[in-house]
Amino acid sequence: MCRQRLFTTLLVCLTGLSFIFSEPVNHSIDDTLGDSATGQRPIYLPVTGVWKDNTCTSCSLRPPTPSAFKGTYTSATYYPYLKNISITFEFTGTAIYIFFVLANAPPPGVGATTAVNFTLDGSIMGTFNHSPNRSAPAFQFNESALVFSQTGLENISHQMVISTAGNEQIFVDFDYALYTCAFSLTYYVGILN
Numbered sequence: 546m547c548r549q550r551l552f553t554t555l556l557v558c559l560t561g562l563s564f565i566f567s568e569p570v571n572h573s574i575d576d577t578l579g580d581s582a583t584g585q586r587p588i589y590l591p592v593t594g595v596w597k598d599n600t601c602t603s604c605s606l607r608p609p610t611p612s613a614f615k616g617t618y619t620s621a622t623y624y625p626y627l628k629n630i631s632i633t634f635e636f637t638g639t640a641i642y643i644f645f646v647l648a649n650a651p652p653p654g655v656g657a658t659t660a661v662n663f664t665l666d667g668s669i670m671g672t673f674n675h676s677p678n679r680s681a682p683a684f685q686f687n688e689s690a691l692v693f694s695q696t697g698l699e700n701i702s703h704q705m706v707i708s709t710a711g712n713e714q715i716f717v718d719f720d721y722a723l724y725t726c727a728f729s730l731t732y733y734v735g736i737l738n
C-alpha cells in the first residue's frame with residue numbers, strides 16, 4: 546500500500562491557482578513489525594525451527610539489538626539438509642532497498658558467510674555474498690549492510706523472495722526493507738475572490 550503524504554506547496558490567491566502534490570516517500574518493512582503502512586509481515590519459510598528473532602539466546606551469532614532498525618531482526622542458519630529457506634514480502638512502489646545484518650567476527654567454528662538470491666516478481670534479479678571481514682566492525686547494519694536495491698520499477702504491487710539454497714552453511718539475518726511510493730501531482734485551478 547502506498548499511503549501518500551500531501552503537501553499544499555503554493556497557493557497563489559491572485560490567480561486562484563493551487564498546486565497540491567505528494568512527494569515520493571519511503572515506507573519500511575520491518576522483519577518483525579512488518580509494513581509501516583499496512584502492518585503486513587514477511588513470510589519466513591520453513592515456518593518452524595529455523596528462523597529466530599533477536600531474543601534468541603541460544604544463537605551463536607547475536608548482533609546487538611539496539612543497532613538494528615526498530616530494535617529487531619530475524620535470522621537463520623542455513624544447512625544443506627534444509628534444501629531452501631526464504632523470506633517473502635509484497636510492496637507497491639517504484640523502488641526497493643533491502644538491509645541485512647552482516648557478521649564479521651564469528652566465534653571459532655561458527656559459519657558467518659551470508660549468501661542469498663533475490664527473486665522479484667518471479668525472476669532472479671540479484672545475488673549477494675559476504676564473507677566475514679576481520680577488518681570491519683563485528684556486525685554491519687543499515688547502509689553498510691545494503692544487500693539489494695532496485696529502482697525504476699513500475700508503480701504496481703511486487704513480490705520479493707529472498708532465498709538461500711545449496712551445499713554451504715549460510716547465515717541470513719534480515720533487518721528491514723524500504724520501498725518508495727511514487728510521486729503524483731495534482732493541479733487545482735479554482736476561482737478565489
Ligand SMILES: *[C@@H]1O[C@H](CO)[C@@H](O)[C@H](O)[C@H]1NC(C)=O
Nearest residue numbers: 568569570571642723724725
Ligand atoms: C529511500 O531510501 C533509500 C535508501 O536509503 C534512499 O537512497 C532513497 O533516496 C530514499 N528515497 C526517498 C524518496 O526518500
Ligand SMILES: *[C@@H]1O[C@H](CO)[C@@H](O)[C@H](O)[C@H]1NC(C)=O
Nearest residue numbers: 611612613614615616686687
Ligand atoms: C541503524 O538505523 C537505526 C534506525 O534508523 C538506528 O536506530 C540504528 O542505531 C542504526 N544502527 C547503526 C549501527 O548505525
Ligand SMILES: *[C@@H]1O[C@H](CO)[C@@H](O)[C@H](O)[C@H]1NC(C)=O
Nearest residue numbers: 629630631664706708709710
Ligand atoms: C526456494 O524457495 C522459494 C520460495 O518458495 C522459491 O521461490 C525458490 O525458487 C526456491 N529456490 C530453490 C533453489 O528451490
Ligand SMILES: *[C@@H]1O[C@H](CO)[C@@H](O)[C@H](O)[C@H]1NC(C)=O
Nearest residue numbers: 649676677678679680681682
Ligand atoms: C573489509 O573491511 C574494511 C574496513 O571496513 C574495508 O576497507 C575492506 O574493503 C573490506 N574488505 C572486503 C573484502 O570487503
Ligand SMILES: *[C@@H]1O[C@H](CO)[C@@H](O)[C@H](O)[C@H]1NC(C)=O
Nearest residue numbers: 660661662672708709710711
Ligand atoms: C542462487 O541461484 C543460483 C541459480 O539458480 C544458484 O546456483 C545458487 O546456488 C543460488 N544461491 C543461493 C545462495 O541460494
Ligand SMILES: *[C@@H]1O[C@H](CO)[C@@H](O)[C@H](O)[C@H]1NC(C)=O
Nearest residue numbers: 546547637700701727728729
Ligand atoms: C502509484 O500507486 C499508488 C497505489 O496504487 C497510487 O496511490 C499512486 O498515486 C500511484 N502513483 C503514480 C505516479 O501513479
